[in-house]
Amino acid sequence: MSTEKEILKVEHIYKKFEDLSVLEDISLTVHEGEIIVIVGPSGCGKSTFLRCLNGLEETSEGHIFLDGEAVNPLSKNITAIRQKIGMVFQSYDLFPHKTILENVIMAPVLVQKRKKDEVKAEALKLLERVGLSSKINNFPRQLSGGQKQRVAIVRALIMHPEVLLFDEVTAALDPEMVREVLDVMLDLAKQKRTMLIVTHEMAFARAVADRVIFLDGGHIVEDSDPKQFFDSPRTERARKFLSTFEFEEK
Amino acid sequence: MFDQKTIEMLLIGIKDTLYMTIVSTFFGYVLGLPFGIVLNVTRKKGLHPNRVIYGIGDFVCNIVRSIPFLILLILLIPFTRFVVGKSYGSTATIVPLVICSAPYIARVVESSLNEVDEGVIEAAKAMGAGTWQIIFKVLLVEARVSLFTGAVITTGLLLGYSAMSGTVGGGGLGDIAVRYGYYRWQADIMIVTVVLLIIIFQVIQNVGMHFSTRIDHRKK
Numbered sequence: 001m002s003t004e005k006e007i008l009k010v011e012h013i014y015k016k017f018e019d020l021s022v023l024e025d026i027s028l029t030v031h032e033g034e035i036i037v038i039v040g041p042s043g044c045g046k047s048t049f050l051r052c053l054n055g056l057e058e059t060s061e062g063h064i065f066l067d068g069e070a071v072n073p074l075s076k077n078i079t080a081i082r083q084k085i086g087m088v089f090q091s092y093d094l095f096p097h098k099t100i101l102e103n104v105i106m107a108p109v110l111v112q113k114r115k116k117d118e119v120k121a122e123a124l125k126l127l128e129r130v131g132l133s134s135k136i137n138n139f140p141r142q143l144s145g146g147q148k149q150r151v152a153i154v155r156a157l158i159m160h161p162e163v164l165l166f167d168e169v170t171a172a173l174d175p176e177m178v179r180e181v182l183d184v185m186l187d188l189a190k191q192k193r194t195m196l197i198v199t200h201e202m203a204f205a206r207a208v209a210d211r212v213i214f215l216d217g218g219h220i221v222e223d224s225d226p227k228q229f230f231d232s233p234r235t236e237r238a239r240k241f242l243s244t245f246e247f248e249e250k
Numbered sequence: 251m252f253d254q255k256t257i258e259m260l261l262i263g264i265k266d267t268l269y270m271t272i273v274s275t276f277f278g279y280v281l282g283l284p285f286g287i288v289l290n291v292t293r294k295k296g297l298h299p300n301r302v303i304y305g306i307g308d309f310v311c312n313i314v315r316s317i318p319f320l321i322l323l324i325l326l327i328p329f330t331r332f333v334v335g336k337s338y339g340s341t342a343t344i345v346p347l348v349i350c351s352a353p354y355i356a357r358v359v360e361s362s363l364n365e366v367d368e369g370v371i372e373a374a375k376a377m378g379a380g381t382w383q384i385i386f387k388v389l390l391v392e393a394r395v396s397l398f399t400g401a402v403i404t405t406g407l408l409l410g411y412s413a414m415s416g417t418v419g420g421g422g423l424g425d426i427a428v429r430y431g432y433y434r435w436q437a438d439i440m441i442v443t444v445v446l447l448i449i450i451f452q453v454i455q456n457v458g459m460h461f462s463t464r465i466d467h468r469k470k
Binding site for chain 1: 367369370372373374375376377378379380383387388391392394465467468
C-alpha cells in the first residue's frame with residue numbers, strides 16, 4: 001500500500017469540547033485505494049474524528065491535509081475540499097422535500113455546476129446499480145431505511161469524491177436491511193475506492209478492511225491489518241472490546 | 251334588509267380590507283423574510299453564528315413586537331404621512347401594518363427555519379454547499395410547509411389588525427364596524443361586518459391549510 005499516493009494526512013490532531021477532550025494526538029496517513037475501518041466503543045471519538053476530516057468539526061490542534069491542501073472549516077476553500085470528500089451519515093439525512101433523483105443531483109448541479117442532463121444520466125446509472133431505478137420519483141419517506149441509505153451513498157458518489165467517509169451507516173437499520181447497504185459498500189471496496197468506515201459490523205470490517213484502527217478514549221490504541229486485529233489483538237483493551245461481540249453457547 | 255348604498259359600502263369595505271391585508275402581508279414578508287433568515291443564520295447554532303448581529307436583531311424584534319398595534323399606529327403617524335402623504339385611509343394603514351408585522355414575520359420565519367433538521371443541513375455542508383446555497387436550496391425549501399403555514403397565520407393576524415385600524419380612520423370593514431357600530435349604535439351593520447371578517451378569515455385559513463398539506467412531502 002505504501003507505494004500508493006498519499007491522499008489524506010492527519011497530523012497530531014486534538015479535539016476538545018470545552019473541558020472534554022475527545023481526540024488526543026491522532027495521526028494517520030491514508031493512501032489511495034485504501035480501506036480503513038475505525039472501530040471502538042461508543043463515545044471514543046470515532047464520529048468526531050470523521051467529522052474533523054471534512055471540516056464539519058473544527059480541530060483544536062493539529063493539521064489535516066487532503067491532497068496537500070489544509071482542511072480548515074474557517075477557510076474559503078473548505079467548500080471545494082468538501083466536494084472531494086463524500087460523507088454518509090447514520091441518519092441518512094436525505095432532503096425530505098426532494099425526490100430521490102433530486103436528492104442525488106442537487107449537489108453536482110448546484111455546487112459543482114455540472115450540466116443537469118449529464119448528472120441525471122449518471123444518477124440513473126448509479127441508482128440502477130444499487131437497485132433503486134424504480135424509486136427515482138419517490139420521496140424519502142416512501143423508502144425503507146436501507147433504501148434511503150443506498151440513496152445517500154449514491155448522493156455521495158455522484159460528486160466523484162476522492163475519499164468516502166461512512167459514519168455508522170448501518171447502525172440505525174433493521175438487521176435485514178444492514179446487508180443490502182453493506183453489499184453496496186463491498187461493491188465500492190472492489191472498485192478500490194478510498195474509504196474510511198466507522199462501524200460496529202465486525203464481520204464486515206474484517207472482510208473489507210486493509211487496516212483496522214481501534215480508537216479508545218480519544219487515542220489510536222491499535223492500527224493493524226484486520227487478521228492481526230481480530231485474531232490476536234495486541235492490546236488488552238482491544239481484546240476486551242472484541243469480546244463484547246462474542247457469545248458463548250450454553 | 252340593507253339599501254343599495256350600504257351594500258356598496260360593505261363591498262368597498264371588503265375590497266379595502268383585502269387590499270390592506272394582502273399588501274401589508276406582502277411587504278411585511280419583503281422585510282421580515284430576510285430579517286428572519288438573518289436571525290436563523292446568526293443564532294448560536296446557525297450557519298454563521300454572530301452574537302452581535304443576532305443580539306441587535308433579537309432586540310429590535312422584541313421592542314417592536316412589544317408595542318401594542320394601536321399605539322404603534324398612532325406613534326407612526328408622522329412616518330406614515332411622510333411615506334404615503336396622509337395618515338388616514340387604507341393605503342396609509344399599510345405602513346404601520348408592515349412595520350408591526352415585519353418583526354413578527356421575522357420570528358415566524360426564524361422558528362420555521364430553526365425546525366429544519368440539522369442533519370440535513372450538515373449533509374448539504376458535507377457536499378460542499380456554501381452558505382447562500384444552503385439558505386436558498388436547503389433551508390427555505392425544507393422549511394416550506396412551516397413557512398407557508400406561518401404566512402397563513404400572519405395573514406389572519408393582519409386581517410385582524412387592519413380592522414383595528416378602523417378606530418383611527420383606517421378604512422375597510424373595521425372602519426365600518428367602528429363608525430356604524432360604535433358611533434351610531436347600528437348593531438346590524440356591525441354584526442354584518444363581523445360576519446364578513448369571520449368568513450374572510452375562514453377562507454384564508456382553510457385555503458392556506460389546504461395548500462400547506464399539498465406541498466408537504468414528509469408524510470402521507
